[in-house]
Amino acid sequence: MSTSTTSESETDLVARAVRELAQRTRFPVTFGGLIDDGVVSVTSIVGNRTRSLDGLRVKPERGLGGRAMMELRPRMTNDYGSSQQITHDYDVFVLGEGLRTLLALPIIVDGRPRGVLYAGSWDRTPVGGVTTAPAMQVAHSVAEELRIRDEVERRLRAAGPTSGSVPARQREELRESFAELRSIAASVDDVDLRARIAQVERRLVTLSGDAATATTGPIPIVHLSRRETDVLACAALGATNGEIASQLGLREGTVKAYLGTAMSKLDASTRHAAVTKARRAGLLP
Template sequence: MSAPATLESETELVANAVRELARRTRFPVAFGGLIEEGVVSVTSIVGARTRSLDGLRVRPERGLGGRAMMELRPRMTSDYGSSQQITHDYDVFVLGEGLRTLLALPIIVQGRPRGVLYAGGWDEEQVGGVTTAPAMQVAQSVADELRIRDEVQRRIQANTGGGDAVAPPQREELRESFAELRSIAASLDDAELRARIARVEQRLVTLAGDDPTVSTSPIPTVRLSPRETDVLACAAMGATNAEIATQLGLREGTIKAYLGTAMSKLDASTRHAAVTRARRAGLLP
Protein backbone atom coordinates (compact mmCIF):
# COMPACT_ATOMS: atom_id res chain seq x y z
CA MET A 1 0.00 0.00 0.00
CA SER A 2 3.04 2.31 0.38
CA ALA A 3 3.89 2.57 -3.33
CA PRO A 4 0.82 4.57 -4.38
CA ALA A 5 1.41 7.05 -1.57
CA THR A 6 4.99 7.57 -2.78
CA LEU A 7 3.85 8.17 -6.34
CA GLU A 8 1.20 10.63 -5.20
CA SER A 9 3.79 12.46 -3.13
CA GLU A 10 6.16 12.76 -6.09
CA THR A 11 3.34 13.98 -8.33
CA GLU A 12 2.55 16.68 -5.79
CA LEU A 13 6.25 17.54 -5.58
CA VAL A 14 6.30 18.18 -9.34
CA ALA A 15 3.05 20.16 -9.17
CA ASN A 16 4.50 22.44 -6.50
CA ALA A 17 7.69 22.89 -8.53
CA VAL A 18 5.74 23.78 -11.68
CA ARG A 19 3.76 26.40 -9.77
CA GLU A 20 6.98 27.77 -8.29
CA LEU A 21 8.62 27.85 -11.72
CA ALA A 22 5.78 29.96 -13.10
CA ARG A 23 5.91 32.24 -10.06
CA ARG A 24 9.67 32.81 -10.12
CA THR A 25 10.08 33.39 -13.86
CA ARG A 26 8.29 35.61 -16.38
CA PHE A 27 7.10 32.64 -18.41
CA PRO A 28 3.30 32.34 -18.54
CA VAL A 29 3.28 28.56 -19.06
CA ALA A 30 5.04 25.88 -17.01
CA PHE A 31 4.76 22.10 -17.01
CA GLY A 32 6.76 19.00 -16.18
CA GLY A 33 6.95 15.44 -14.94
CA LEU A 34 9.21 12.62 -13.78
CA ILE A 35 10.54 9.61 -15.64
CA GLU A 36 8.36 6.51 -15.38
CA GLU A 37 9.39 3.39 -17.28
CA GLY A 38 11.88 5.37 -19.35
CA VAL A 39 9.48 8.13 -20.40
CA VAL A 40 8.63 11.50 -18.82
CA SER A 41 4.88 11.79 -18.37
CA VAL A 42 3.86 15.43 -17.94
CA THR A 43 1.69 15.42 -14.82
CA SER A 44 1.39 19.13 -14.05
CA ILE A 45 0.59 22.12 -16.28
CA VAL A 46 -0.10 25.73 -15.29
CA GLY A 47 -0.96 28.75 -17.42
CA ALA A 48 -1.85 26.95 -20.64
CA ARG A 49 -4.55 28.42 -22.86
CA THR A 50 -5.48 25.08 -24.43
CA ARG A 51 -5.39 21.40 -23.50
CA SER A 52 -2.79 20.62 -26.17
CA LEU A 53 -0.10 19.74 -23.62
CA ASP A 54 -2.31 17.10 -21.97
CA GLY A 55 -0.92 13.60 -22.39
CA LEU A 56 2.57 14.74 -23.40
CA ARG A 57 5.12 11.95 -22.89
CA VAL A 58 8.77 12.76 -23.61
CA ARG A 59 11.44 10.21 -24.43
CA PRO A 60 15.14 10.87 -23.79
CA GLU A 61 16.94 12.32 -26.82
CA ARG A 62 13.67 13.47 -28.37
CA GLY A 63 12.57 17.08 -28.41
CA LEU A 64 14.00 19.90 -26.33
CA GLY A 65 13.32 18.17 -23.02
CA GLY A 66 14.88 14.92 -24.19
CA ARG A 67 18.00 16.76 -25.26
CA ALA A 68 18.22 18.53 -21.90
CA MET A 69 17.96 15.19 -20.11
CA MET A 70 20.64 13.56 -22.26
CA GLU A 71 23.03 16.53 -21.95
CA LEU A 72 22.22 17.00 -18.25
CA ARG A 73 21.86 20.76 -18.67
CA PRO A 74 19.14 23.29 -19.48
CA ARG A 75 18.25 23.82 -23.13
CA MET A 76 16.33 26.76 -24.58
CA THR A 77 14.95 27.90 -27.91
CA SER A 78 13.37 31.27 -28.69
CA ASP A 79 11.72 29.96 -31.87
CA TYR A 80 10.63 26.40 -31.22
CA GLY A 81 8.89 25.85 -34.56
CA SER A 82 11.94 26.61 -36.70
CA SER A 83 14.66 25.24 -34.42
CA GLN A 84 17.03 22.84 -36.15
CA GLN A 85 18.78 21.83 -32.93
CA ILE A 86 16.04 19.49 -31.74
CA THR A 87 13.75 16.79 -33.07
CA HIS A 88 10.17 17.85 -33.56
CA ASP A 89 8.41 14.73 -32.24
CA TYR A 90 6.21 16.80 -29.95
CA ASP A 91 5.22 19.68 -32.23
CA VAL A 92 1.55 18.74 -32.02
CA PHE A 93 1.68 19.40 -28.26
CA VAL A 94 4.00 22.43 -28.09
CA LEU A 95 2.85 24.22 -31.24
CA GLY A 96 -0.72 23.23 -30.47
CA GLU A 97 -0.44 25.39 -27.36
CA GLY A 98 1.17 28.09 -29.51
CA LEU A 99 4.44 28.13 -27.59
CA ARG A 100 7.37 29.77 -29.31
CA THR A 101 9.92 30.25 -26.55
CA LEU A 102 10.64 27.11 -24.52
CA LEU A 103 13.09 26.38 -21.71
CA ALA A 104 13.71 22.77 -20.61
CA LEU A 105 15.34 22.06 -17.23
CA PRO A 106 16.42 18.49 -16.46
CA ILE A 107 15.93 17.17 -12.93
CA ILE A 108 19.23 15.43 -12.18
CA VAL A 109 19.72 13.09 -9.22
CA GLN A 110 23.18 11.63 -8.67
CA GLY A 111 24.15 12.16 -12.28
CA ARG A 112 21.01 10.63 -13.78
CA PRO A 113 17.99 12.42 -15.29
CA ARG A 114 14.82 11.84 -13.27
CA GLY A 115 12.49 14.22 -15.07
CA VAL A 116 12.17 17.59 -16.74
CA LEU A 117 10.51 20.94 -16.08
CA TYR A 118 9.48 23.31 -18.85
CA ALA A 119 8.79 27.04 -18.95
CA GLY A 120 7.43 28.61 -22.10
CA GLY A 121 5.84 31.63 -23.72
CA TRP A 122 3.73 32.34 -26.77
CA ASP A 123 6.08 35.08 -28.01
CA GLU A 124 9.74 35.00 -29.01
CA GLU A 125 11.87 36.04 -26.06
CA GLN A 126 15.57 36.21 -25.34
CA VAL A 127 16.12 34.44 -22.05
CA GLY A 128 19.13 35.36 -19.95
CA GLY A 129 20.60 34.46 -16.60
CA VAL A 130 18.09 36.57 -14.68
CA THR A 131 15.38 34.13 -15.75
CA THR A 132 17.31 30.88 -15.99
CA ALA A 133 18.98 31.13 -12.55
CA PRO A 134 15.75 30.91 -10.49
CA ALA A 135 14.40 28.30 -12.92
CA MET A 136 17.48 26.14 -12.36
CA GLN A 137 17.08 26.59 -8.60
CA VAL A 138 13.56 25.19 -8.80
CA ALA A 139 14.77 22.13 -10.75
CA GLN A 140 17.61 21.65 -8.26
CA SER A 141 15.22 21.79 -5.30
CA VAL A 142 13.19 18.94 -6.85
CA ALA A 143 16.37 16.95 -7.43
CA ASP A 144 17.47 17.47 -3.80
CA GLU A 145 14.10 16.33 -2.49
CA LEU A 146 14.13 13.21 -4.70
CA ARG A 147 17.64 12.37 -3.53
CA ILE A 148 16.52 12.58 0.09
CA ARG A 149 13.45 10.45 -0.61
CA ASP A 150 15.58 7.85 -2.39
CA GLU A 151 17.86 7.60 0.63
CA VAL A 152 14.92 7.35 3.02
CA GLN A 153 13.36 4.59 0.92
CA ARG A 154 16.66 2.72 0.78
CA ARG A 155 16.98 2.82 4.54
CA ILE A 156 13.35 1.85 5.03
CA GLN A 157 13.90 -1.24 2.90
CA ALA A 158 17.23 -2.02 4.55
CA ASN A 159 15.93 -1.72 8.08
CA THR A 160 12.47 -3.27 7.88
CA GLY A 161 13.35 -6.52 6.20
CA GLY A 162 12.05 -8.69 9.02
CA GLY A 163 13.44 -10.23 12.16
CA ASP A 164 13.05 -9.08 15.74
CA ALA A 165 16.65 -9.08 16.91
CA VAL A 166 19.89 -7.44 15.82
CA ALA A 167 23.23 -9.14 16.33
CA PRO A 168 25.89 -7.03 18.06
CA PRO A 169 28.02 -6.56 14.89
CA GLN A 170 25.05 -4.89 13.17
CA ARG A 171 23.99 -2.77 16.13
CA GLU A 172 26.35 0.14 15.37
CA GLU A 173 25.22 0.30 11.74
CA LEU A 174 21.62 0.34 12.92
CA ARG A 175 22.42 3.27 15.20
CA GLU A 176 24.14 5.10 12.34
CA SER A 177 21.01 4.59 10.24
CA PHE A 178 18.88 6.04 13.03
CA ALA A 179 21.10 9.12 13.32
CA GLU A 180 21.05 9.69 9.56
CA LEU A 181 17.28 9.28 9.40
CA ARG A 182 16.93 11.92 12.12
CA SER A 183 19.08 14.28 10.05
CA ILE A 184 17.07 13.59 6.89
CA ALA A 185 13.75 14.10 8.67
CA ALA A 186 14.95 17.42 10.06
CA SER A 187 15.39 18.76 6.50
CA LEU A 188 11.96 17.72 5.17
CA ASP A 189 8.79 19.76 4.83
CA ASP A 190 6.68 16.73 3.82
CA ALA A 191 4.70 15.77 6.94
CA GLU A 192 3.69 12.39 5.50
CA LEU A 193 7.29 11.47 4.75
CA ARG A 194 8.42 12.58 8.23
CA ALA A 195 5.73 10.35 9.74
CA ARG A 196 6.99 7.38 7.71
CA ILE A 197 10.53 8.06 8.88
CA ALA A 198 9.33 8.25 12.49
CA ARG A 199 7.78 4.80 12.17
CA VAL A 200 11.05 3.39 10.84
CA GLU A 201 12.96 5.11 13.64
CA GLN A 202 10.72 3.42 16.21
CA ARG A 203 11.34 0.11 14.47
CA LEU A 204 15.11 0.68 14.79
CA VAL A 205 14.75 1.51 18.48
CA THR A 206 12.77 -1.71 19.00
CA LEU A 207 15.26 -3.80 17.05
CA ALA A 208 18.14 -2.39 19.08
CA GLY A 209 16.57 -3.41 22.40
CA ASP A 210 18.06 -6.03 24.68
CA ASP A 211 21.58 -4.61 24.38
CA PRO A 212 23.58 -6.69 26.90
CA THR A 213 26.14 -3.87 27.31
CA VAL A 214 23.54 -1.50 28.77
CA SER A 215 22.11 -1.74 32.26
CA THR A 216 18.45 -2.69 32.36
CA SER A 217 17.66 -0.80 35.57
CA PRO A 218 14.63 1.41 35.00
CA ILE A 219 14.81 5.20 34.77
CA PRO A 220 11.96 7.73 35.03
CA THR A 221 9.93 8.50 31.90
CA VAL A 222 11.68 11.15 29.83
CA ARG A 223 10.33 13.12 26.87
CA LEU A 224 12.82 14.69 24.48
CA SER A 225 11.87 17.20 21.82
CA PRO A 226 12.51 16.20 18.18
CA ARG A 227 15.53 18.51 18.02
CA GLU A 228 16.95 17.17 21.30
CA THR A 229 16.61 13.67 19.87
CA ASP A 230 18.29 14.78 16.62
CA VAL A 231 21.26 16.21 18.49
CA LEU A 232 21.58 13.29 20.89
CA ALA A 233 21.40 10.77 18.01
CA CYS A 234 24.31 12.52 16.31
CA ALA A 235 26.23 12.79 19.56
CA ALA A 236 25.76 9.06 20.03
CA MET A 237 27.83 8.53 16.88
CA GLY A 238 30.71 10.56 18.33
CA ALA A 239 30.06 13.79 16.41
CA THR A 240 31.31 17.05 17.89
CA ASN A 241 29.00 20.02 18.40
CA ALA A 242 30.45 21.64 15.26
CA GLU A 243 29.87 18.49 13.22
CA ILE A 244 26.31 18.16 14.50
CA ALA A 245 25.66 21.81 13.65
CA THR A 246 26.80 21.23 10.08
CA GLN A 247 24.78 18.04 9.76
CA LEU A 248 21.55 19.61 11.04
CA GLY A 249 22.02 23.07 9.57
CA LEU A 250 22.03 24.79 12.97
CA ARG A 251 24.44 27.01 14.87
CA GLU A 252 26.96 25.40 17.19
CA GLY A 253 25.57 27.37 20.14
CA THR A 254 22.10 26.04 19.41
CA ILE A 255 23.45 22.48 19.38
CA LYS A 256 25.07 23.06 22.77
CA ALA A 257 21.77 24.33 24.15
CA TYR A 258 19.78 21.35 22.88
CA LEU A 259 22.39 18.94 24.22
CA GLY A 260 22.28 20.69 27.59
CA THR A 261 18.51 20.41 27.92
CA ALA A 262 18.61 16.77 26.86
CA MET A 263 21.27 16.02 29.48
CA SER A 264 19.21 17.85 32.10
CA LYS A 265 16.06 15.88 31.29
CA LEU A 266 18.03 12.63 31.41
CA ASP A 267 19.80 13.65 34.65
CA ALA A 268 23.15 13.03 32.99
CA SER A 269 26.37 14.96 33.58
CA THR A 270 28.04 13.99 30.29
CA ARG A 271 26.85 13.40 26.73
CA HIS A 272 27.97 9.77 26.96
CA ALA A 273 25.82 9.27 30.05
CA ALA A 274 22.93 11.03 28.32
CA VAL A 275 23.17 8.67 25.35
CA THR A 276 23.28 5.65 27.66
CA ARG A 277 20.22 6.79 29.61
CA ALA A 278 18.36 7.66 26.40
CA ARG A 279 18.93 4.12 25.16
CA ARG A 280 17.70 2.66 28.43
CA ALA A 281 14.61 4.84 28.12
CA GLY A 282 13.95 3.56 24.60
CA LEU A 283 14.59 6.98 23.02
CA LEU A 284 17.64 5.91 20.99
CA PRO A 285 18.61 2.53 19.50
Protein backbone atom coordinates in the same frame (compact mmCIF):
# COMPACT_ATOMS: atom_id res chain seq x y z
CA MET B 1 7.56 23.91 -1.60
CA SER B 2 4.24 23.65 0.16
CA THR B 3 3.44 21.16 2.90
CA SER B 4 2.48 17.61 1.91
CA THR B 5 1.89 14.29 3.61
CA THR B 6 4.31 11.39 3.66
CA SER B 7 1.86 9.42 1.50
CA GLU B 8 2.25 11.89 -1.37
CA SER B 9 2.95 9.97 -4.58
CA GLU B 10 5.68 10.93 -7.03
CA THR B 11 2.95 12.07 -9.45
CA ASP B 12 1.55 14.37 -6.75
CA LEU B 13 5.07 15.63 -6.04
CA VAL B 14 5.51 16.62 -9.70
CA ALA B 15 2.05 18.24 -9.80
CA ARG B 16 2.96 20.34 -6.76
CA ALA B 17 6.28 21.36 -8.34
CA VAL B 18 4.58 22.32 -11.62
CA ARG B 19 2.11 24.54 -9.74
CA GLU B 20 4.94 26.14 -7.79
CA LEU B 21 6.92 26.69 -10.99
CA ALA B 22 3.97 28.66 -12.38
CA GLN B 23 3.71 30.71 -9.20
CA ARG B 24 7.40 31.54 -8.91
CA THR B 25 8.17 32.49 -12.54
CA ARG B 26 6.66 34.71 -15.22
CA PHE B 27 5.87 31.73 -17.46
CA PRO B 28 2.14 31.16 -18.08
CA VAL B 29 2.46 27.46 -18.98
CA THR B 30 4.29 24.85 -16.89
CA PHE B 31 4.38 21.08 -17.14
CA GLY B 32 6.59 18.11 -16.31
CA GLY B 33 7.04 14.49 -15.36
CA LEU B 34 9.45 11.82 -14.17
CA ILE B 35 11.25 9.07 -16.06
CA ASP B 36 9.26 5.85 -16.20
CA ASP B 37 10.66 2.91 -18.14
CA GLY B 38 13.22 5.15 -19.86
CA VAL B 39 10.77 7.84 -20.96
CA VAL B 40 9.46 10.99 -19.28
CA SER B 41 5.68 10.95 -19.23
CA VAL B 42 4.26 14.44 -18.67
CA THR B 43 1.79 13.96 -15.83
CA SER B 44 0.99 17.54 -14.86
CA ILE B 45 0.18 20.65 -16.91
CA VAL B 46 -0.76 24.14 -15.67
CA GLY B 47 -1.95 27.15 -17.68
CA ASN B 48 -2.40 25.46 -21.06
CA ARG B 49 -4.93 26.82 -23.57
CA THR B 50 -5.32 23.58 -25.51
CA ARG B 51 -5.06 19.83 -24.93
CA SER B 52 -2.04 19.56 -27.25
CA LEU B 53 0.42 18.75 -24.46
CA ASP B 54 -1.65 15.77 -23.26
CA GLY B 55 0.16 12.48 -23.75
CA LEU B 56 3.60 14.03 -24.26
CA ARG B 57 6.33 11.45 -23.65
CA VAL B 58 9.94 12.63 -23.94
CA LYS B 59 12.88 10.37 -24.70
CA PRO B 60 16.41 11.23 -23.55
CA GLU B 61 18.39 13.14 -26.20
CA ARG B 62 15.20 14.13 -28.04
CA GLY B 63 13.77 17.62 -27.97
CA LEU B 64 14.68 20.41 -25.56
CA GLY B 65 13.84 18.37 -22.46
CA GLY B 66 15.85 15.39 -23.67
CA ARG B 67 18.85 17.61 -24.28
CA ALA B 68 18.52 19.13 -20.79
CA MET B 69 18.46 15.65 -19.26
CA MET B 70 21.46 14.43 -21.22
CA GLU B 71 23.52 17.56 -20.49
CA LEU B 72 22.31 17.68 -16.85
CA ARG B 73 21.63 21.41 -17.06
CA PRO B 74 18.75 23.74 -17.96
CA ARG B 75 18.18 24.46 -21.64
CA MET B 76 16.14 27.29 -23.12
CA THR B 77 14.98 28.57 -26.50
CA ASN B 78 12.94 31.71 -27.17
CA ASP B 79 12.02 30.59 -30.68
CA TYR B 80 11.18 26.90 -30.38
CA GLY B 81 9.82 26.46 -33.90
CA SER B 82 12.99 27.63 -35.65
CA SER B 83 15.59 26.35 -33.18
CA GLN B 84 18.33 24.32 -34.82
CA GLN B 85 19.88 23.24 -31.50
CA ILE B 86 17.25 20.58 -30.76
CA THR B 87 15.38 17.80 -32.50
CA HIS B 88 11.75 18.56 -33.30
CA ASP B 89 10.20 15.21 -32.38
CA TYR B 90 7.60 16.92 -30.21
CA ASP B 91 6.55 19.86 -32.38
CA VAL B 92 3.00 18.57 -32.61
CA PHE B 93 2.71 18.94 -28.83
CA VAL B 94 4.69 22.14 -28.20
CA LEU B 95 3.69 24.08 -31.31
CA GLY B 96 0.18 22.71 -31.02
CA GLU B 97 -0.06 24.63 -27.74
CA GLY B 98 1.48 27.61 -29.53
CA LEU B 99 4.55 27.82 -27.28
CA ARG B 100 7.45 29.88 -28.58
CA THR B 101 9.68 30.33 -25.52
CA LEU B 102 10.46 27.13 -23.64
CA LEU B 103 12.69 26.41 -20.64
CA ALA B 104 13.54 22.80 -19.71
CA LEU B 105 14.88 22.02 -16.22
CA PRO B 106 16.24 18.52 -15.57
CA ILE B 107 15.51 16.88 -12.22
CA ILE B 108 18.89 15.41 -11.26
CA VAL B 109 19.30 12.86 -8.48
CA ASP B 110 22.81 11.55 -7.69
CA GLY B 111 24.10 12.67 -11.07
CA ARG B 112 21.34 10.96 -13.06
CA PRO B 113 18.28 12.54 -14.71
CA ARG B 114 15.01 11.52 -13.07
CA GLY B 115 12.65 13.79 -14.96
CA VAL B 116 12.16 17.26 -16.39
CA LEU B 117 10.11 20.37 -15.66
CA TYR B 118 9.12 22.82 -18.39
CA ALA B 119 8.11 26.47 -18.35
CA GLY B 120 6.80 28.03 -21.53
CA SER B 121 5.29 31.13 -23.07
CA TRP B 122 3.31 31.79 -26.24
CA ASP B 123 5.46 34.87 -26.87
CA ARG B 124 9.16 35.40 -27.38
CA THR B 125 10.04 36.10 -23.74
CA PRO B 126 13.53 37.22 -22.61
CA VAL B 127 14.66 34.86 -19.86
CA GLY B 128 17.34 35.92 -17.41
CA GLY B 129 18.76 34.88 -14.08
CA VAL B 130 15.92 36.52 -12.14
CA THR B 131 13.48 34.13 -13.81
CA THR B 132 15.60 30.99 -14.06
CA ALA B 133 16.90 31.05 -10.48
CA PRO B 134 13.54 30.30 -8.79
CA ALA B 135 12.75 27.78 -11.53
CA MET B 136 15.99 25.92 -10.82
CA GLN B 137 15.22 26.01 -7.08
CA VAL B 138 11.92 24.21 -7.72
CA ALA B 139 13.67 21.49 -9.75
CA HIS B 140 16.34 21.17 -7.05
CA SER B 141 13.70 20.78 -4.33
CA VAL B 142 12.05 17.93 -6.25
CA ALA B 143 15.42 16.25 -6.74
CA GLU B 144 16.26 16.57 -3.02
CA GLU B 145 12.99 15.01 -1.97
CA LEU B 146 13.40 12.14 -4.45
CA ARG B 147 16.95 11.55 -3.21
CA ILE B 148 15.77 11.39 0.39
CA ARG B 149 12.95 9.01 -0.53
CA ASP B 150 15.37 6.77 -2.43
CA GLU B 151 17.80 6.62 0.48
CA VAL B 152 15.09 5.91 3.04
CA GLU B 153 13.62 3.13 0.92
CA ARG B 154 17.07 1.63 0.37
CA ARG B 155 17.79 1.65 4.08
CA LEU B 156 14.41 0.22 4.98
CA ARG B 157 14.82 -2.60 2.46
CA ALA B 158 18.25 -3.34 3.90
CA ALA B 159 16.74 -3.47 7.37
CA GLY B 160 14.24 -6.12 6.25
CA PRO B 161 11.18 -7.13 8.31
CA THR B 162 10.67 -4.99 11.39
CA SER B 163 8.33 -7.10 13.51
CA GLY B 164 9.74 -8.13 16.87
CA SER B 165 13.25 -7.18 17.89
CA VAL B 166 15.56 -5.66 15.28
CA PRO B 167 18.91 -7.45 14.79
CA ALA B 168 21.94 -5.45 15.86
CA ARG B 169 23.29 -4.90 12.32
CA GLN B 170 19.94 -3.68 11.04
CA ARG B 171 19.42 -1.49 14.08
CA GLU B 172 22.77 0.15 13.37
CA GLU B 173 21.62 0.75 9.77
CA LEU B 174 18.54 2.52 11.11
CA ARG B 175 20.65 4.66 13.42
CA GLU B 176 23.04 5.61 10.64
CA SER B 177 20.07 6.48 8.43
CA PHE B 178 18.61 8.67 11.16
CA ALA B 179 21.88 10.55 11.68
CA GLU B 180 22.28 11.01 7.93
CA LEU B 181 18.76 12.41 7.61
CA ARG B 182 19.45 14.83 10.48
CA SER B 183 22.56 16.00 8.63
CA ILE B 184 20.60 16.43 5.38
CA ALA B 185 17.85 18.35 7.18
CA ALA B 186 20.45 20.67 8.70
CA SER B 187 21.59 21.68 5.18
CA VAL B 188 18.08 22.22 3.78
CA ASP B 189 16.62 25.73 3.90
CA ASP B 190 13.07 24.70 2.91
CA VAL B 191 11.09 24.53 6.17
CA ASP B 192 8.39 22.30 4.70
CA LEU B 193 10.94 19.86 3.30
CA ARG B 194 12.60 19.66 6.73
CA ALA B 195 9.18 18.87 8.19
CA ARG B 196 8.73 15.97 5.77
CA ILE B 197 12.22 14.70 6.62
CA ALA B 198 11.23 14.83 10.30
CA GLN B 199 8.21 12.62 9.55
CA VAL B 200 10.51 10.04 7.98
CA GLU B 201 12.82 10.26 10.99
CA ARG B 202 9.92 9.43 13.28
CA ARG B 203 9.24 6.34 11.17
CA LEU B 204 12.83 5.21 11.68
CA VAL B 205 12.54 5.71 15.45
CA THR B 206 9.36 3.63 15.46
CA LEU B 207 10.98 0.91 13.36
CA SER B 208 13.90 0.65 15.78
CA GLY B 209 11.46 -0.41 18.53
CA ASP B 210 13.66 1.02 21.33
CA ALA B 211 11.00 3.20 22.90
CA ALA B 212 8.64 0.26 23.34
CA THR B 213 11.10 -2.37 24.54
CA ALA B 214 13.98 -0.71 26.36
CA THR B 215 12.12 -0.03 29.58
CA THR B 216 9.15 -1.28 31.55
CA GLY B 217 8.78 1.88 33.61
CA PRO B 218 7.28 5.24 32.64
CA ILE B 219 9.21 7.19 30.00
CA PRO B 220 9.85 10.83 30.96
CA ILE B 221 8.71 13.51 28.50
CA VAL B 222 11.74 15.32 27.14
CA HIS B 223 11.80 17.94 24.39
CA LEU B 224 15.09 18.38 22.54
CA SER B 225 15.69 21.19 20.07
CA ARG B 226 16.41 20.37 16.44
CA ARG B 227 20.14 21.06 16.90
CA GLU B 228 20.33 19.11 20.15
CA THR B 229 18.85 16.12 18.34
CA ASP B 230 21.27 16.62 15.44
CA VAL B 231 24.39 16.50 17.60
CA LEU B 232 23.07 13.68 19.77
CA ALA B 233 22.27 11.56 16.69
CA CYS B 234 25.87 11.97 15.52
CA ALA B 235 27.24 11.32 18.98
CA ALA B 236 25.22 8.09 19.05
CA LEU B 237 27.40 6.81 16.21
CA GLY B 238 30.59 7.57 18.13
CA ALA B 239 31.50 10.83 16.39
CA THR B 240 33.77 13.26 18.23
CA ASN B 241 32.81 16.89 18.78
CA GLY B 242 35.12 17.88 15.93
CA GLU B 243 33.58 15.33 13.56
CA ILE B 244 30.07 16.43 14.52
CA ALA B 245 31.00 20.06 13.92
CA SER B 246 32.33 19.23 10.47
CA GLN B 247 29.29 17.16 9.55
CA LEU B 248 26.74 19.73 10.68
CA GLY B 249 28.63 22.88 9.72
CA LEU B 250 28.93 24.09 13.32
CA ARG B 251 31.77 25.26 15.54
CA GLU B 252 33.17 22.67 17.92
CA GLY B 253 32.29 24.85 20.90
CA THR B 254 28.70 25.10 19.66
CA VAL B 255 28.50 21.31 19.41
CA LYS B 256 29.75 21.00 22.98
CA ALA B 257 27.09 23.47 24.14
CA TYR B 258 24.28 21.59 22.40
CA LEU B 259 25.47 18.30 23.86
CA GLY B 260 25.56 19.90 27.29
CA THR B 261 21.98 21.16 27.12
CA ALA B 262 20.78 17.81 25.76
CA MET B 263 22.50 15.97 28.60
CA SER B 264 20.96 18.37 31.10
CA LYS B 265 17.45 17.89 29.73
CA LEU B 266 17.91 14.11 29.79
CA ASP B 267 19.46 14.20 33.26
CA ALA B 268 22.53 12.38 31.96
CA SER B 269 26.10 12.81 33.16
CA THR B 270 27.73 11.50 29.96
CA ARG B 271 26.92 11.59 26.27
CA HIS B 272 26.58 7.80 26.28
CA ALA B 273 23.95 8.01 29.02
CA ALA B 274 22.22 10.82 27.13
CA VAL B 275 22.00 8.67 24.00
CA THR B 276 20.60 5.76 26.01
CA LYS B 277 17.94 7.93 27.65
CA ALA B 278 17.06 9.60 24.34
CA ARG B 279 16.46 6.16 22.81
CA ARG B 280 14.29 5.12 25.74
CA ALA B 281 12.28 8.31 25.27
CA GLY B 282 11.79 7.59 21.58
CA LEU B 283 13.90 10.56 20.46
CA LEU B 284 16.58 8.49 18.73
CA PRO B 285 16.45 5.06 17.04
